[in-house]
Amino acid sequence: MQPQSLRRRGIFVVTAALVALMLALWAGGVSSAAPSAHAAKRKTLNLTDTAYLHLTRKNGNVIYEKGTASGTLPGTVTARLVTGVTKVSGTVTFHSSGGGTITMNAVGYPQSASTVTRFSGNIAVRKGTGRFRNALGSGTFSGTANRKTWAITVRATARLTY
Amino acid sequence: MRTDSRRGAVRAALIALCAAGALAAAIGPASAAGPVRLSAAFDSDAALGSATALEVTLQLDPRRLTHAPLNEVRFAYPRSLGIVSSGLGLAICTRPETDFIKVLIAGPRLGGCSPNAVMALGTALALVELTNGQVIPEYATVTLMLGPLERGRQGLVVFVDGTRPFGAKLAFAGDVRDVRAPYGGELVVRMPAVPGLEDLATVSLVELRISIGSHAIRYYERRNGRRVAYHPDGVQLPIACPARGFRFRVRIGFSDGSRQSATAVTPCPPTVAAPASGL
Numbered sequence: 381m382q383p384q385s386l387r388r389r390g391i392f393v394v395t396a397a398l399v400a401l402m403l404a405l406w407a408g409g410v411s412s413a414a415p416s417a418h419a420a421k422r423k424t425l426n427l428t429d430t431a432y433l434h435l436t437r438k439n440g441n442v443i444y445e446k447g448t449a450s451g452t453l454p455g456t457v458t459a460r461l462v463t464g465v466t467k468v469s470g471t472v473t474f475h476s477s478g479g480g481t482i483t484m485n486a487v488g489y490p491q492s493a494s495t496v497t498r499f500s501g502n503i504a505v506r507k508g509t510g511r512f513r514n515a516l517g518s519g520t521f522s523g524t525a526n527r528k529t530w531a532i533t534v535r536a537t538a539r540l541t542y
Numbered sequence: 543m544r545t546d547s548r549r550g551a552v553r554a555a556l557i558a559l560c561a562a563g564a565l566a567a568a569i570g571p572a573s574a575a576g577p578v579r580l581s582a583a584f585d586s587d588a589a590l591g592s593a594t595a596l597e598v599t600l601q602l603d604p605r606r607l608t609h610a611p612l613n614e615v616r617f618a619y620p621r622s623l624g625i626v627s628s629g630l631g632l633a634i635c636t637r638p639e640t641d642f643i644k645v646l647i648a649g650p651r652l653g654g655c656s657p658n659a660v661m662a663l664g665t666a667l668a669l670v671e672l673t674n675g676q677v678i679p680e681y682a683t684v685t686l687m688l689g690p691l692e693r694g695r696q697g698l699v700v701f702v703d704g705t706r707p708f709g710a711k712l713a714f715a716g717d718v719r720d721v722r723a724p725y726g727g728e729l730v731v732r733m734p735a736v737p738g739l740e741d742l743a744t745v746s747l748v749e750l751r752i753s754i755g756s757h758a759i760r761y762y763e764r765r766n767g768r769r770v771a772y773h774p775d776g777v778q779l780p781i782a783c784p785a786r787g788f789r790f791r792v793r794i795g796f797s798d799g800s801r802q803s804a805t806a807v808t809p810c811p812p813t814v815a816a817p818a819s820g821l
Binding site for chain 1: 591621622623624625626627629631632633634658688689690691694695696697718719720726727763774778779780781
């Protein structure tokens with residue numbers, strides 16, 4: 381009797397494992413299909429904003445800025461910018477008045493070296509929170525920076541999906 | 543014709559000095575270290591997170607270096623040091639390209655450029671060796687100014703004003719470049735031979751002291767219609783010290799193709815004192 385009981389128990393374990401595996405595969409299939417379903421719901425936003433930033437502090441070659449933005453998505457902006465000789469790169473976080481944040485990487489290139497210098501560059505939307513939690517996109521910007529006060533005016537255009 | 547007259551003037555000055563017996567005497571003993579030595583220091587009261595002047599001293603021992611004249615100096619500074627984020631170089635000094643070919647120029651102080659373009663002030667000592675073997679020390683002041691941004695490179699203009707005995711004014715071009723970590727940028731100054739002087743003398747740089755963001759720098763701005771002088775913020779220090787201190791490097795090129803280099807490490811200044819709360 382005991383060997384038969386063991387065999388039955390073994391068959392039961394194997395069957396259970398197979399069922400569990402099939403369930404797992406099914407669940408995986410559903411799971412992998414989820415992003416495409418989500419992607420179908422993604423919204424696209426073409427935004428054009430102008431931001432006015434002022435210096436909050438310096439840390440060696442890094443400057444920190446804060447300000448307000450107006451345009452398609454009004455709100456506030458914070459930035460951490462690493463100043464190099466021929467380029468400035470950093471992270472810019474946009475806090476929308478309507479909720480949610482968008483964080484983007486920015487790389488800008490100065491076009492002059494006078495007190496008020498012009499610059500232009502590219503942005504890549506890296507992440508977001510709230511309604512922008514799956515935000516992706518890219519764009520360009522241009523503006524001016526006062527190198528004495530580090531007051532910055534920047535106009536950005538970007539295409540965003542979220 | 544102008545070249546001949548300039549060469550004549552240089553020759554006359556050299557002969558006059560030789561006749562007066564103005565020979566080298568003020569040069570100190572040779573260093574026990576390498577032929578090129580570099581040191582860099584911040585203000586004595588500098589603190590992390592604040593702006594400071596950066597004093598750079600370059601010393602060369604001509605007896606242990608090639609006899610060929612120096613033609614390029616490259617000075618690299620640490621990545622975390624805020625040169626671009628400083629308040630230095632708010633105007634651009636633009637000089638005609640021919641100035642950097644002639645090198646020996648005539649012109650007003652700062653070459654007619656705005657004082658707001660000055661980034662560093664300093665002094666230099668060179669040995670002028672005449673063809674007859676006599677050596678004359680020449681003292682000069684050095685002014686480093688921001689030049690135009692061209693082809694993606696940030697230009698520099700350097701004026702060397704001889705103070706005694708020759709009193710010549712030299713103009714050199716340079717630029718600031720991005721370089722690999724641990725350095726953040728490199729000041730490059732190209733120093734071609736002075737046309738007309740090659741056959742008369744060999745000039746060897748012995749010492750260069752330069753203060754980036756020097757306290758002697760004065761900028762001017764308009765406030766309520768009045769021209770007001772102020773001292774611009776110097777080099778911006780980070781709030782945290784880089785590992786193993788602030789590392790600097792100098793690389794020097796000579797006209798025979800040989801190169802020399804030296805490095806320096808500047809220890810960390812103290813951290814910023816906490817502001818008094820008044821509570």
